[in-house]
Amino acid sequence: MALLARWYDVRDLGNAVAGLMDALRDAGASEGLLYVVAGLLGALGILGFVGFTSVINIWVERRLIGRIQVRKGPNRAGPWGLLQPIADAIKLIQKEALTPKLADSAVFTLAPIVIFVPAILAFAVLPWGEGMVLADLNVGVLYILALGSTSAIMVFMAGYASNNKYALMGSMRVIAMLISYEIPTVLALLGVVAFAGTMSLSGIVAFQETHWSWLIFFQPLAFLIFLFGASAELNRSPADIAEAESEIIAGYHIEYSGMKFGLFYAVELVNVMAVSAIIATLFLGGWWTFGLNEFVPGWMLFIGKVYAVYFIFIWFRGTLPRFRIDQLMAFAWKFLLPLSLVNVLLVAVEVFIWTEYEISAGIVLPIFAVVNFVLAGVLIAGWARVMTRNYERFPRRARLVSEIDVPLPAQSGSAARAEA
Amino acid sequence: MLSALTVGAAGMVIVVRNLLHALLFLILSFVGVAGLYITLSADFIAVVQVLIYAGAIAVLMIFSVMLTPLSDRDNAEGLLRLPALVLSGLVATGIAFVAIETDWQVTSESSFENTSVAIGEALLSPFVLPFEIASVLLVAAMIGAIVLVRED
Amino acid sequence: MDAPVLAASVALEDVLIVGGALFAIGLYITLAKRNAVAVLMGIELMLNAVNLTLIAFSRFVDFSRFGEGTRPIDGHVFVIFVITVAAAEAAVMLALVVAVYRHRQTIDIDRINVLRG
Numbered sequence: 001m002a003l004l005a006r007w008y009d010v011r012d013l014g015n016a017v018a019g020l021m022d023a024l025r026d027a028g029a030s031e032g033l034l035y036v037v038a039g040l041l042g043a044l045g046i047l048g049f050v051g052f053t054s055v056i057n058i059w060v061e062r063r064l065i066g067r068i069q070v071r072k073g074p075n076r077a078g079p080w081g082l083l084q085p086i087a088d089a090i091k092l093i094q095k096e097a098l099t100p101k102l103a104d105s106a107v108f109t110l111a112p113i114v115i116f117v118p119a120i121l122a123f124a125v126l127p128w129g130e131g132m133v134l135a136d137l138n139v140g141v142l143y144i145l146a147l148g149s150t151s152a153i154m155v156f157m158a159g160y161a162s163n164n165k166y167a168l169m170g171s172m173r174v175i176a177m178l179i180s181y182e183i184p185t186v187l188a189l190l191g192v193v194a195f196a197g198t199m200s201l202s203g204i205v206a207f208q209e210t211h212w213s214w215l216i217f218f219q220p221l222a223f224l225i226f227l228f229g230a231s232a233e234l235n236r237s238p239a240d241i242a243e244a245e246s247e248i249i250a251g252y253h254i255e256y257s258g259m260k261f262g263l264f265y266a267v268e269l270v271n272v273m274a275v276s277a278i279i280a281t282l283f284l285g286g287w288w289t290f291g292l293n294e295f296v297p298g299w300m301l302f303i304g305k306v307y308a309v310y311f312i313f314i315w316f317r318g319t320l321p322r323f324r325i326d327q328l329m330a331f332a333w334k335f336l337l338p339l340s341l342v343n344v345l346l347v348a349v350e351v352f353i354w355t356e357y358e359i360s361a362g363i364v365l366p367i368f369a370v371v372n373f374v375l376a377g378v379l380i381a382g383w384a385r386v387m388t389r390n391y392e393r394f395p396r397r398a399r400l401v402s403e404i405d406v407p408l409p410a411q412s413g414s415a416a417r418a419e420a
Numbered sequence: 421m422l423s424a425l426t427v428g429a430a431g432m433v434i435v436v437r438n439l440l441h442a443l444l445f446l447i448l449s450f451v452g453v454a455g456l457y458i459t460l461s462a463d464f465i466a467v468v469q470v471l472i473y474a475g476a477i478a479v480l481m482i483f484s485v486m487l488t489p490l491s492d493r494d495n496a497e498g499l500l501r502l503p504a505l506v507l508s509g510l511v512a513t514g515i516a517f518v519a520i521e522t523d524w525q526v527t528s529e530s531s532f533e534n535t536s537v538a539i540g541e542a543l544l545s546p547f548v549l550p551f552e553i554a555s556v557l558l559v560a561a562m563i564g565a566i567v568l569v570r571e572d
Numbered sequence: 573m574d575a576p577v578l579a580a581s582v583a584l585e586d587v588l589i590v591g592g593a594l595f596a597i598g599l600y601i602t603l604a605k606r607n608a609v610a611v612l613m614g615i616e617l618m619l620n621a622v623n624l625t626l627i628a629f630s631r632f633v634d635f636s637r638f639g640e641g642t643r644p645i646d647g648h649v650f651v652i653f654v655i656t657v658a659a660a661e662a663a664v665m666l667a668l669v670v671a672v673y674r675h676r677q678t679i680d681i682d683r684i685n686v687l688r689g
Contacts, residue, residue, distance in 0.1 A: 104438075104441075107441070107444070137463060137467075138463070138536060139463055139464050139467045139536055142464070142467045142468070142471065142536075143467050145471060146467050146468075146470040146471035146474075146475060147470075149470075149471055149474070149475025149476065149479075150470065150474050150475055152475070152479055153444075153447060153474065153475075153478060153479070153482075156479075156482055157444065160440060168486075172486060175479055175482065175483070179476070179479055182475075199536055423586065423587075423590040426590060426594065427590060427593045427594060427597070430593075430594055430597045430598070430617055431597060433597070433601060433610075433613060433617070434597060434600060434601055439607055439609065439610065442610065442613065443609075443613070446613050446616070446617070449594075449617065449620075450616075450620065453594075453620050453623070453624055456587065456590065456624060457624075457627055460587065460627050460628060460631040461631060462627050462630075462631065462648060462651075464648070465623075465627060465648055465651050465652075468652070468655060469623075469655070472655050472658070472659055473616065473620070473655075473658075476659060476662075477616060477658065477659060477662045480662045480663065480665075480666045481609055481612060481613065481662070481666075483666060484608075484609050484612075484665070484666040484669045484670065485609055487669075487670050487673070488669060488670065488673040496605075496606055496607075497604040497605060497606065500603050500604050501604045503603070504599070504600050504602075504603035504604035505600060505604070507599065507600075507603065508596040508597070508599040508600040508603070509596065511592070511595060511596050511599055512592055512593060512595075512596035514592075515588065515589070515591070515592030515595065515596070516589050516592055518588075519584075519585050519588035519589050519592060520585055520589075524584050524585070524632065524633070535645070535648060538645040538648070539645060539648050539649060539652065542645050542646065542648075542649045543649060543652070547649050550653060554653055554656045554657070557656070557657065557660055558656060558659070558660050560660075561659075561660035561661070561663050561664050562660075562663065564664055564667065565663045565664055565666065565667035566667075568664070568667035568668060568670075568671045569667045569670045569671055
């Protein structure tokens with residue numbers, strides 16, 4: 001009955017797996033089989049979570065954006081429109097999966113499938129609760145960044161294979177934007193990693209637990225940089241220049257129809273969840289919540305934090321207008337990049353002070369937190385002031401052409417007509 | 421199996437007629453090499469491989485293909501086909517011969533616990549000068565690239 | 573994770589042969605292909621083969637025979653430097669390709685023969 005006793009302990013879903021492992025071990029299974037079973041269970045759990053949330057998030061997102069924009073959102077299918085995602089999926093499956101005649105059909109079919117791989121692989125290193133991690137890599141942060149950088153290639157595959165100039169344009173925009181925003185996000189995470197002294201995600205959570213604080217309090221600047229950088233990398237509004245409907249119709253998935261388009265739609269939701277989970281782990285303590293995790297299961301707190309961050313992304317999407325591509329590039333290179341470099345320098349100095357003079361963490365960390373918050377505010381406000389120095393703050397009165405010294409173009413059309 | 425994937429994808433880079441397909445196979449080969457690194461317990465290098473090669477260098481190649489729209493996109497061989505075949509065949513047999521015939525003093529105990537920590541310490545204590553030179557090299561390459569493509 | 577299990581399935585010779593095959597393929601691509609980007613691909617494949625060999629040696633070779641000052645991790649550090657150089661080289665190569673393309677409207681290296689007397 002030891003198995004049942006641990007099975008019902010919902011504080012840690014890993015306990016269920018551990019109980020099953022013990023039962024199997026008692027039944028005489030070999031270690032290799034145990035390893036495979038544990039891996040499969042973890043993978044199934046993650047896939048189930050990802051599938052369930054990406055279905056439910058369609059509804060969550062549409063309802064919330066509807067609320068933000070003072071309309072109702074989907075409310076017909078099922079109670080409160082809850083069945084809307086299923087209706088959408090049925091509609092998409094019924095549609096014909098077209099492949100353009102001149103498209104590169106193998107790559108065209110492959111692109112929506114492989115684009116899922118990095119999105120789901122990112123979930124493997126996340127610590128869902130204490131000890132609940134599928135693969136505790138000691139290069140976890142770098143692993144996530146590597147996965148993020150490969151998604152540019154999948155998008156390029158989709159855009160190139162469609163043999164459509166809007167698709168190609170959209171995918172080149174995505175690639176340019178991804179590699180621009182990768183640099184500030186990597187530097188922001190470098191600050192986090194240098195502060196925590198480990199690249200393992202569960203190690204970072206353990207750091208936050210031992211110092212009784214979340215990393216957002218020590219790294220507010222890195223948090224903001226990563227939040228904006230990630231929201232740009234996610235290709236969502238306000239940074240969805242890759243699929244800007246009003247400019248390049250639908251970007252790289254213009255030629256996709258039916259379930260292939262559905263896959264692109266779903267991968268966007270999975271990516272948002274992955275990035276929210278990464279932010280929740282790195283900056284908001286993961287499953288650790290100031291001792292609250294003694295009473296509430298850690299994974300529930302974690303999912304709650306993930307949805308809190310997800311709400312911020314929905315908020316961005318619901319309220320901000322789309323940027324132009326030059327504005328986005330300027331934001332990455334002129335605003336986020338200098339700030340993230342300053343942040344790295346700041347972290348280096350602080351870690352040096354901390355380790356070199358062997359001051360106890362209890363004294364030095366609150367000072368760092370205050371200093372970092374003040375500096376983050378000063379830097380953001382000051383740098384924004386410097387960047388916008390030459391812009392006019394308020395638009396002036398609209399002026400007629402005749403009021404300013406612009407030589408009027410010769411009115412050739414009317415002149416020609418007059419001659420005729 | 422990883423080895424077969426890696427070498428097969430690399431071979432497809434030669435065979436495939438479309439330059440962008442060749443590029444995709446090259447990326448597959450890079451990922452296969454990263455998998456081989458993991459089996460050699462070099463996890464940091466594996467992740468860096470995916471990040472730099474599949475993430476950065478492949479994207480650079482995509483850009484260099486896309487920024488040259490009027491050139492032909494085929495992946496044909498030039499005049500040096502036969503000498504190249506002979507030379508690379510010789511190199512392959514030579515390496516295979518050396519690899520099989522040499523009596524390697526193999527150990528099995530040297531698996532690293534945490535390669536990133538060890539690499540960090542090695543980079544900042546005995547390899548500080550090469551490390552700095554590498555960063556200077558990167559800056560020089562960046563400036564050189566900007567100067568080369570500057571519209572003047 | 574379970575490195576011993578995985579490592580037991582790989583032998584030094586196998587990795588070296590894979591590295592050699594990759595190097596030969598890269599060499600062939602570099603020499604035979606006409607497109608400048610394809611040549612760059614071949615160079616990157618060769619660098620990859622060298623990296624693979626370095627990692628294999630640092631994993632398998634018994635370093636205690638070489639005395640003080642040599643450690644297995646040095647192989648990894650070398651690979652980091654090789655990757656750095658490869659990245660720099662790829663950036664310069666991209667710039668060269670674009671610059672040549674601006675002048676000649678082609679990146680076919682058999683037709684870029686301005687220096688011929």
